[in-house]
Amino acid sequence: MALLLFIFPGCGKLGDQTTGLITGEAMVVSAHPLASAAGANMMKNGGNAVDAAIAVQFALAVVYPSAGNIGGGGFMVIRQSDGSLHSLDYREKAPMQAHRKMYQNKNGDVINDLSILGHLAAGVPGSVDGMVRAYEQFGTLPWRDLIQPAIDLAEKGFPLTEREASKLNDNRAEFISTNTVTPRFLLDERWAAGDLVYMKNLANTLKRIRDHGRSGFYEGETADLIISEMKRGNGIINHDDLRRYESKWREPVTANYRKLRIISMGPPSSGGIALIQLLKMIENYEVDTMDWKSENYVHLLVEAEKRVYADRAVWLGDADYFPVPVEQLLDDGYLHRRMADFSFNHAISSDSISEGNTQLEESVETTHFSIVDPWGNAASVTTTLNGSFGAKVVVGGAGFFLNNEMDDFSIKSGFPNMFGLVGSDANAIEPGKRMLSSMTPAIIEKNDSLYMVIGSPGGSRIITSVFQCLLNVTAFKMNMQESVSAPRFHHQWKPDRIYVEPGRIPEITKQHLVEMGHIFEETGSIGSVNAILMIPGKGMEGGADPRGDNTASGF
């Protein structure tokens, strides 16, 4: 079996890349060519999709440190070839000393950036526990083999891509101001494409995880290093938080949409519920007869998005702490009633759906990878530090970034988080609670068979990115690569505007939509989707998003 490697050299005009890698047996699509290769090699050596997912998660923690991680968390959705479904929640948790007003001053005002930058922004990391649990349930290759590629990359060095070099350079000032012991590689003045990076401390941490599993991270030397870092930076994670962290197997959320079955992550992610709500809200409209560029199509999706994100702000949170009304939110009647006041003639302002004002900052720092193995098992994994390089804090002596996931809580009712998302009680901070996520790792079935594996980074924009890429294939007959390359748009209820990538909506259509009451704002990238589409009789096609260094690799 020849191992093929397919690398997008960079982002041309959105929509330029029209054909993805096609393979017969197995594929990984991830945010970095070296991580995709690590996952594909596992399957070449006889490993399954979960073995490959674990190898990719650890490799991304080295080569893609802005979002790949061992100091963050994520979700893994699995469909085995026999049709059985599983979802693993390894989302971070609030430390036990966290409390509802921890990011507010004594007047109740939110303190600038406290939930975003520095030690107090970090939730208790879940990624290592998640990988251990996934391995216990499904792993087949030796555990050490799954981590070794990451150790080798960190120890022997790996070449930076142009994008990764720019990220390190652009964040240098914040790395220096936020860290108590800034690692050498974050201090270097100018990185360029092709420069080799070595991460010796991270390699040693990964070796402890390789040799001791879960306790190589949550106990012993790594735990001590995390707690020392917390003490130096006034953070609140303690040994007990680390020892008590546990990831959880949860029921995936599933629903039928036309001839498809959607399988995704339930709470504490809003992603699966929101994706299903969006699809159900537009189910009674013949989107496949609409023009992809038409005002009717854009308007329909935007109006559904406003209603779904309004629900998200009030009803979604960690179901272990808040009674999320999942059944009602996914009820056909409820969703069709939510669209009862929809009209093709005019926009309904977000203020008349609910109240609040937000500002949106852009960030795509989370990362998604999709995997199908030679037996037809599939893993859809989204993992995150939240913002780019998370809290921008590296654990001194341990070499990995800590997340700033605490900002995904509603730190004050109605106060927008870094993605402009607002929330309330359902997502208020409580000790031990998981913060609400938008991550939408999804697997789609058609005629009871595996059809698509898909997901994206992009904070609040994850859900709408996955939604549109799915429709691009099912309603507009694009192939997988065309679907992920095509430009996108996004509305999230608050603020009341349509964010649009260049080239997505023709000027004349925009004018008509403005006349109907819509407001536009041109934006950089919306999401960065990595997906696999099964092609009956031929194998599978990868869709690696040209918005990043995303790469499909397989055989």
Ligand code: GLY
């Ligand atoms: N941190 C982004 C998300 O979980 O939605």
